[in-house]
Amino acid sequence: MNPARGRVFLWHTTQYHYIYACMKLSPKSKLPNLETSIFTVMSQMAVKEKAINLSQGFPDFGADPELLDLYREAIADGYNQYAPMGGIFSLREAISEKTAALYGAVYHPEKEITVTAGATQAIYTAIASVVYPGDEVIVFKPAYDCYEPSVVAQGGIPVVLQLKGPDFRIDWDALRHAINPKTRMIMLNSPHNPSGTLLKAKDLLRLQEILRDTDILVLSDEVYEHLVFDHNTHESVCKYQDLKERSFICASFGKTFHVTGWKMGYCLAPEVLMREFRKLHEFVVFAVNHPAQRAIASYLKNPAHYQSLGSFFQRKRDLFLHGIKGSRFRFTPSEGTYFQLLDYSEISKSPDLEYAKTLTVNHGVASIPISVFNVNRADHHQLRFCFAKTDETLKRATEILAAL
Template identity: 50%
Template sequence: MPLQSKFPDLGLTIFSRMSALAQETGAINLSQGFPDFAVDADLQAGVTQAMAAGHNQYAPMPGLPALRAAIAAKFASAYGLAVDANSEITVTAGATQALYTAIAAVLRAGDEALILEPAYDSYAPAIVAQGALPVRVALAPPSFAVDWDAVAAAITPRTRLIIVNNPNNPATSVFSRADLDALAAIAERHDLLVLSDEVYEHLVFDGRQHASVLSHAGLRARSFAVYSFGKTFHATGWKIGYCVATPELTAEFRKLHQYLVFSVSTPMQAALAQHLAEPTHWQGLAGFYQAKRDRLAPGLEAAGFRLLPSAGTYFQLADYRAIRPDLGELAFAEWLTREYGVASIPVSAFYADGRDHGLVRFCFAKREDTLDAAIAKLGRLARG
């Protein structure tokens, strides 16, 4: 019996494509969003110590109690929020699994879910897998501010869920308190649930403060919020994240979570619990990454790029049209990789219709010598 694909139009992701091209050409890979520097030595040692101490069997389905307690303590310290470690926190196999689980727990066939584009590429496939329809509301450069009137206009009787990403990858924009107020008003008016992807919560720059849906009275009871230890502690390959929601929403989330992964790597959870308990391990992340942003930015500008504001995440968007106005985004990204040895991501890949604004995305979560080498290669652009 022939298999009928649920995703006939999906192929290799743009991240795999550009990383493969970078490897093939020997280019510096500023495309895919992963650090090229080491995980904290104490955190690595904590995994070894946890294994030696016998933490090698299944963890409890919601996550190790020590880790959930450390997460709750972090919310109290960072945001003044009371989150119940037992009934509101679930440790997941990365943020993407948490996103999928929340989407699958909420949506049924025929439902609709709103996503704001440019959007992280896992949202729409997870919606489609449930037999539901992704409804897209486009954001525009340079600010990528949300037009909340357009969001409200996109809602139909079938709309069940709004998915937001704050700070936004790839737009690098961050929500204000007014954005949360507008989101809450829409969600309350139409009785919608909210899924908030907040994996870059600690990477907010220039004195801004992260505005979580969990901190808003009108959103707290109707929101799932998703986070990533991979982003926070430079360990994307560990694939450990967590979801925070009210006890009622968490109960539904866990019904599916237990059959998707049941539980997550025990020794890594134990090490993360110990590491997270020390606030200095996450409190300085904004300054750490802002320095990297500010190291890369002058080199990009000197090469001829026009930079868009980078308010959060570890990405920088750059307008290349003064360099090669004749090329679309994908063609430019491939040309830059092959001819100048630096890989980026076309922002058009984050729109379902592939709309082209003449923008590429660079990742600055790299060692200083990696950033300097990329700047040196791109310097040839200015020299012709």
Template identity: 50%
Template sequence: MPIQSKFPDLGLTIFSRMSALAAETGAINLSQGFPDFACDASLLEGVTAAMREGHNQYAPMPGLPALRQAIAAKMAAAGGLEVDADHEITVCAGATQALYTAIATVLRSGDEAIILEPAYDSYAPAIVAQGAVPVRISLAAPDFAVDWAAVAAAVSGRTRLIIVNNPNNPATSVFSQADLAALAEIAERHDLLVLSDEVYEHLVFDGRRHASVLSHPQLRTRSFAVYSFGKTFHATGWKVGYCVAAPALTAEFRKLHQYLVFSVSTPMQHALAAHLRQAGHWQGLAAFYQAKRDRLAMGLRAAGFELLPSAATYFQLADYSRIRPDLGELAFAEWLTREHGVASIPVSAFYADGRNNKLVRFCFAKKAETLDAAIERLGRLT
């Protein structure tokens, strides 16, 4: 029997496509968002030690108690948040699984969920998989500020969920307290739930502070917040993250979570619990990545790009209008990869309508020598 596809229009993601092109051409891959440097040696040693100590069987479904307690302690230290380790934290197989589980927990066939574009590419397919409908609100360059009046106008009788990404990938923007207040007012007025993707919480630059939905009293009781150890500890391949939500929301979330993955790698949870207790492992991330941002920015400007503000994440958006104004974003990204040996991501891939703003995204989560080699190649543009 032939399968009737739920996603007839979906193919290979732009990240896989550009990474494959980089590998094919020998280009430096600044497209896909992953570090090319090692995670901390003590974290690796912690995994090995946990395996040798016999921690190789199933962990508890919500996550190892020691890890959930360490997460709660970190959230208190980082943002003054009081989180119940037993009833509000669930360890997941990466942030993407946490996002999918929250979406599937909330949405039923015919429901609507509001997403803000440019949007991370997993949101809409997860919504569609539930038989629900993504309702898209576009954010405009260069600041990608949210038009909350437009969000409010998009709410219908079928709206159940608003999905936000703060800090935003790829826009690199961050929410203010005014943004949280506007989101809370809409959610309260229409009795909506909120899913907040906060995986870049520690990568916020120039003295700014991350404002979590969990810090707002009205949002605290109606929000799922999702985080990633892969982003925080340079270990994206481990696929370990967590979801924080009020007890009633967490109870529903776990009903589905237990049948999707049941539990997450036990030795890695032991290692992460020990690593997380040392605040220096996450407190210095903003300065660490800000230096990389500034290193790449200097080279991009010298090559003729006009840079948009990078307030957070490990990405830099660049306007190529002065270099090849004749090319659309995908064509430019492919040309830059093939002809100049540096791979990027077209920002149009994050919009459903594929709009062309002549913007590409570069990842600066790379070793200094990788960034310098990319800068040298880009220097040939001038």
């Protein structure tokens, strides 16, 4: 036999058995209705069309050279093997000190803080550790797209409530009505992605009052805690004792220090909850990037590194909004995060997904349509733009947007 023909026959035979095996397996999906993420869709389109990518939430500028030097030093010093499962103590201690200084809340670095592979892992692990089949989890929409799939994967039932009005506020009557004996958890996000709005002190006090005589848990996504503008303050749930005692708080160093690719975050929770969290954390990732932990632990010794972030990103928000001043877009300035919503209803009546694609293909600026995050995909002709970009990028983008 010709050896080449033999190899072709073998390849086809192998492919046949592979396809046949896949047909026989046909595993039942835990997420049968999961669609491709809108972030993937729009980012791929931005690359294909060579558009300015203001869709996905990551900076197009580098991290502080001091932080990068600390990372290199940690590698050179030999911190390249597994870190402790919960994270190195010096980093957990720095997180504890930061939390106490900012919010007056005490977390034991050994028992109540775990370093995670980003905030998304922290969110998933928190949900997986306490949500059982049939449990209901209340999610306020629009919401980050990992929330509901993480609940469904555990057999939980997402109960979705739409945030109300142009300022995206919680409908407290709707929340009271949604709570029942099956309610296991409520998920919060402030500063809020995608709207850029903040929960105020009165909101947390109201929630605390509603939950006081229940055993309902809270998962608070606070990854943008340092990105707050216009003299507002971040109201962490840990400032409210009754909420603190029932809450997981998830945070992100990647978002904070412009190193999203490092996938570095952490979770805060009272010991009784953290004990369950770590049981799963150990088998999901076991340990997190060791040299990055060393670098961040040293970097946190100077609080100016995170205390200056609000003014840094507010200047970028203002540059973006100044660039579209006088345009046909309508907006309320973002209160936090590094996202800005724009209402394009005076420019086009197209559905937001269609208009986002048009804006990318025909005009070269990529954004995120908001309807995909709303209850029943309600379309209010809004797009989300990320302003965590260089001034040059923002000026090029706003010149295009202002001309529409």
